[in-house]
Amino acid sequence: MTDIIVIGGGIAGISAAARLSEGANVTVLEGESALGYHASGRSAALFEENYGLAPVIALNKASAEYHQPYLSPRGFLLVARAGEDTQFEADAKTLKCPEISVDEARAHVPILNGLITRAAYHADAWDIDTDRMIQDFARTVRSNAGQVLTDRKVTEINRDKGWTVRCGNEVLTADLLVNAAGAWADQIATMAGVKPIGITPQRRSMARLPAPGGQAVDKWPIFFGVGETWYAKPDAGKLLVSPADEDAVEPHDAWADDMVLAEGLDRYAQHVTEPVTRVETTWAGLRSFAPDRCLVLGRDPQVTDFIWCAGQGGYGFQTAPAASQLLADIVLGHAPQLDAATINSLSPARF
Template structure:
């Protein structure tokens, strides 16, 4: 049986490993002590088919059926203020939403203030049970005889008749390697002697605040400003607020920038009647983008036994079912159900 090493235990890596494990002996190597530690563990956890560029939307739609057991209704609410009409119209079209009155918007989020002049709503956005999805993919890997090794950081890769992946004094061998290392994907490529793609990690900061004004926020939609300059999302009876920042950084265990968070909280506060009086905790994650901001999935053109599964940006969970299936199909040379144009748009060959 073909041996495949998957580097990275976030949603990208563990879903690809699950798809591959029915046809190959799979070993997942994760640097941290748990799966989904970095970007996957700090996701907004939302599924919205229309969110992303054309190739991402195609993956979203191909993933929709798989997601169903993991989804609960959420909805999203777009908010515009005076002078933001052009941006509002663009977001309205991109997100395939329906414009509603501001009074109707207040039935969803009653704390909206009088500066909000336009609103649009889309009911199809849904929360994803991200932890259960990761654990279910992990169960598939183990059920098919695969290994999941945590707490092992890759320190070197060598290619001869097989790949040898070094993790300090430990070494693992396989015929193929899947690079699902997230923010570290280009570093893994460099260790492997493969030309980097140009994957850029970008910080996304988050603050958790108490429920505004004591409201029950459980059924509120995610709501956000024009151009996604901030968003707020209910979470366990509290409200998560993000400045939707995308500051390029080096790969690291990210933390929130206090000034960036303060700016995002202020943008949120300009739309609501309840002031932010307390921040309970803050954190950040890394969203990693390719140069054209879409995923990189498939065999490296110069080293076909090195497979890319990277550049998920902010779309990792919502694209994972279809993206992982495509990675498995391309790795195992199985036919894919995706449109050839979409496959080409995602291929690493576009950067050759």
């Protein structure tokens, strides 16, 4: 018998398991053959401290120091066309992104076309080495005598003086159960006899394009249109472009919607000089949100040995260090480092 079973081996589950393993015996169950297969493995992998609602930003700020070894410079550029001034000013204010000239914007991204009328930029946005972060958290679990088990799809959960979790013919037991199942979080709750919260998976599609005009793109920032209706991000000499879609779907191994992707690529193309002539690959991931779009961290108010670690949305990696520490503090009875208002805004008891 283990002390704690964590269901889910994405960044949410493996980081929570690493923190919990400092004070308990932990077993992680991941249904796929590798950690971070679904949402975590398809992340834009950006640390932007000012991205998200207030509780998310609080987690971002509390995570900043931990992230340092995993970060490399990227930068953030917001662009707008004529008639988009109101949305541009709102976005720039929210993201604390100072306005720059259009010429300065083109110095960052040379393919911006003549329709761009305003731009805002700041350097404090960073690429995250997501695979290294996941593997380091997994090493922490193992070094603390915990287990990280892949190919363990949960098929049954029962509660009677502790938890019994069945993965096919394999049965594991534990005192506490952590639900870090991402898009499947409500399904796991239902299986465990716990009231679902309303975690909704939303598809985010992505296309990889050749470097526009054969240019060297690696030093370009990530760049967005106003209202986050598309974004483009350099990646290994190519350009990733997303329509920033958020279509509610059932939990599944996601794939890109061709029409949604085409519309997003068209929005991107309206801002640049280089037409989209070839798409190399496409894919999609599921970003799962609670009804208020904030993370859900802590003990279920009715079933207190069932721990929620869900609703990461698009903030999983950038919040993981602080979110996992908060969860461990709650479960292990330590004094949390975050303020009470933030903790309450992340608690499952708010629903």
